Every structure is written in C-alpha cells, then in structure tokens.
Amino acid sequence: MSQASGAGPLIQVENITRVFHVGGEEVRALRGVSFGINRGEWVAIIGQSGSGKSTMMNVLGCLDTPSSGRYMLNGKDVSRMSDDELAVIRNVEIGFIFQTFQLLPKETALANVELPLVYRGVSAKERRARATAALEKVQLAHRMHHRPNELSGGQRQRVAIARALVSEPSMLLADEPTGNLDSATGEEIVRLFEQLHKAGHTLVLVTHEPKLAARCPRAIRLSDGEIVADGDGRTVAMGTASDVLNAGGA
C-alpha cells in the first residue's frame, strides 16, 4: 500500500450531516454520523433503502460534500475541499467499485483500467504496465483487449476491481458490488475481496444485504441517517430479525 504512513485512522468522520433541498423541503439524509476506520480494515456499511447509506458512500467517496461536520481522509480534511481538489483526492485515495460496474463500453478492459492513471498524468508505457499487472491480480490478463460487452458480469466486475486497484488508493469503496451478479459469481467477487483484505487493503463496502455484511469483520448499520449499530460484522448484520426481513427492499 502506498499511503500506509501517518498515525491515526485512515478515515475519521465527525458528526457529519447532509441535508438535501428537494422542492422546498429539507431532507436530512445524514444526521450527525461519527466513526473511524483504520488502515487494513474491512467494513460494511449496511442499511435499508433510505437509511442514508448511499449518501454516506458518496461522502466517503468524495463525490459529495457534507453539509456540516468533518471528514478526515488519510490525514487531510476533505470536507471543505474545492471540486478540483476533490477530483485529485478521488483519483489518488479512492478506488471505486460500482454495482453496475461503470465501465466505458467502447473502451477495452485495458483502457478502462488505465483510466485513473491517465488522469494522474502517468506515461502511456507505465500505464500499460500497471494496468496489465492489475488485470493479472484479478486473473483477467488474457481478456484485456476485450470490450465490456464481450465479458461476463463477473469478469466485468473484476475489470472494475482492477481499475480500482491500479492507482493503489488508500481505500477501495464498493457500492453493492455483487448486486448485479448471480450468487455464484457474487461469491467469487467476495472471495476476491477477502484476498484483498488479507493483502492489507482497506475496504469499505456499502450494501443492503446482511449476508454480504456478515462476511465483513466489521459492520456499521445506518438507519434514518444515524448509526444504530457498529461492531462485529456478523452481529450487526444479523442484529434484529426485522432488519433481516426488511433488507430486501432496496
């Protein structure tokens, strides 16, 4: 890992709120959330639809800024950064993995994986070498010249994971990474996450699936924009029967 230096947690979120104004009405998606995540942790953020977990994921991913509160990422206060500064933070600190993969359909797997390095100004030769290495890590080097529509769902998600890994970010931020995959392929991806966790990567996984959250060593449960549980993954994920029953509604 590149940014393993510095004391204190990788992520420190302090009393974060996020208020949206929708048609004159105030929607409080996050109502004062605080937690920390250390380097090398694998944390699930779990909650039902409308719990604020998507907003939390956007804030953690620096795609959105909190209305109030402080968000320290790798020693930097990113809660008040400009748009351009946030773009650099996203590029350097965060590796995104999306439910719908979000690969550029007309580009090859290799070009897709190279993209974060393009925006970092890495030379073409080095980009290619690093992207190839990243694809090897997800066992897709043999498919690197294929376009996304020539790949299976699981392969697409592995390309997306390679893209997230290629820039050696501080954390991988995954949003329902198995949501669009069948259970066998989903299991494959979860195994890949387990490997990455063992290799020392910091993983934050946003999901509504208790089963997936239960696989994580730690889980944070959000409800109505507040943290209602934070602890061992299995315990938090399977916490109450009603949570489990309602979890399918996203």
Next chain:
Amino acid sequence: MSQRSAFRVDVLEGARIAVFSLKANRLRTVLTTLGIGIGVATLLAIVGIIQGLNTSFHKQLATFGANTMYVSKWPWMIKGDWWKYRNRKNFTLDQMHRLRTLAPFVTAMSPAVSRLSDVAHGGEQMSTVRIQGVTHEYLNISGYEITGGRFLTEADDATTRPVAVVGADVVDGLFPGVSPVGQSIRIDNRTFQVVGTLSRKGKMVGESMDLLVFIPFKTFYSSFGKGRSFEIALAVEDASQMRSAEDQLTGIMRRVRSTPPGAEDDFSINRPEAMAKTYEQLTGALYGVAVGVGLITLLVGGIGIMNIMLVSVRERTREIGVRRALGARKRTIVFQFLMEASSVSAVGGLLGTTVGLGTAKVVSLITPLAADVQPMTVVAGVGFAALVGLLFGIWPAARAANLDPVEALRYE
C-alpha cells in the same frame, strides 16, 4: 500533479477522446462536418471570386500608371445629368498649352481623342478598333511600351503625317507572322503607315486594351473631322501627391477656362486610381452582403454542432460520471467536449476550404471572373471554422462539466 502536467493531461486526453468519439459516430460526424463545411465553402468561394475581381482590377489599373490623370469634359463615372456634361465647351489646344505652362509639376501631357473604326490590311479587316489621336508624350502617360519600330514623334503631329502605332491585338489580327512596321493599313479607307507596335496590356473590366491604333493628334482631326472633343492626359511627378495635384489642376483649369468664381467646374478631372475607390465602394457592398450570407451559413452550422454536442453530452452522461469519479476535473471534461466540437468544425473547415477553392476555380474557368484565393483566406477559413466549433461547444461542454457526478453515475 503539477499544473503543467495537468494541462497536458487535459489536452492529450481531450484530443484522444475527441478522435475516439468522432470515429465511433462516423455518420453523425460527417453530417455535422457538412454543416460547417458548406458555410466555409460558401464564404471562401465568394471571397475568392471577389478577391479575384479586385486583384485583376487593380492589376489592370496599375498599367495605367499611378501618376496619371485625365482632364475631361465629363467624369468617367457619370452620376446624374449627362446633358450637363455634354453642354460643356470643348477644350482647345490653346487651353492645354496654358495649362502646361501654369502646372510645372506636370511631367508629360498629351491631348487624347478617340473613335471606333474598321481597320484593314490586305484581305484582313478588324472592326471596332479604338483609334486614338495623341502626341509623342502620350507613351509615357499610357503605360504601353514599344515592342517594334518607334512611337509617334512631335514632327509626326506637326506635319500631320499619316502614321500609326498599332496595338498587340491589331498586330495579331492583321499581320499574322509578318512584321507590321513599314506596312500600311487602312482606317476607314484612309491609308496609314505603321511605324511601331505596342506591348500587350491585357483586358480591363472585360475589354481588351490592345485593340487600338495610335495616330498623331492633328492627323486624327484632319482625317476624321474636328467634331470630337479631346481629353488632356497628363502625368505628374509624384504619385503620392495626386490629391494636391488634382486640387492645383482644378484651380489652374478654372483660370484657363475663365470659370467665374462660384460657378461649377466645367471640366472633370479623372484619376484611374480614384476610379478604384468608386469600384471598391461598389464591390464592397456586394462583399458585405456575400460575407454576411456565408456567416449566416456558418452560424447555422455552428448551431448544428451545438445541437449534436448536447446530444453527445446526454448520451455520455454516465461516462462523464465515471470519468469524474476516477479523477477527471471539470476542466478535463470541458476540454474533452471542446476538442470534440472544434475538431469536427476544423475538419468541416478543411472540407469547406477544398470545396470552396474548387468552386472558385471552376467559376474562374467557365466565366470571365478570375478567382484568386490568398493563402491567408484558407488559414482564416479553417481557423474560423474551428473557432465556431469552439464557441458553440462551450455551452454543451460546460453542461457536461457541471453535471453532478453522483447524478451522472445514476443516469440511465
């Protein structure tokens, strides 16, 4: 990442994506390109033809000599009442001589009178040849050169000799393969001896300047009658002082002609160079209208580009979201779309330039209009097209860059 390398990323990646996207949407690219291309082609063809007109006009005008003037009964470009000029009194040779003594800045002076006649030699005949009665100094005023024999002399005029100096068209028409000097020609059944031949001047506003015969001024009057009025052709020392020379000449002529103070001039001073101004006013208006039409066509092309760019932005909303999430700054996205818009336009500009130049060329081949496209026009055409693309690309590009990444990623 430093500012400079960030900028390099913006430009390089912008260009790469632009080319990629243009290739991916070939038909759309071609159609958009056409819009701009037609605009540029229209503009260039028009500008080329008008520039050609101007160039040939000025070239012809230059053969007159920049320092020549003609004092005449009427202006060359008559505005208003022709009869007013017609009723002016003819000049007399005495008036001309007095003008000469009073205007020391005049370096050459000659009376000039002309008519159209048939000219024949042996079995060959040419009609509507301009016969001009002039004196020896006219050679320096007219801008012709002698290619064989000699020009008219003072003695030719004093003794009303029936001699003639013939223009290049007359040489071609009457003396194919023969040297005309020493031969005789008949002008309206009067015999003249050819003593010299003139250099070729070419055409002036579609009329040949070489279908003419110079004969001594006095010979003209004794042969064809004294009814016709003559002009006074003159050259002045300094071509840069034409304006003041014209003013001085006006004063002197009024004295010579005894024009009462306050009365209108009863003569006109014509300057070929001043004619150019009238001409330019005329074509200037035409130019303005034509360029306006071209610009409107370009504007329409530009709107076409804006339209297609807006579609492109919408189509690629998710892509924009992905790029933003992976670290593209707003500026990078702006560059991407501006590059796309301006490269479509520049390609259109290049296409339009080719078609426009071709059109101008064809026009100059099948009509008397001579098209002339200057290199700057081509550069301006392509550059201007790219600029149009850039301008009309700004709004779509700004829209793309200002998309909320979260919303863009969610866009279906």
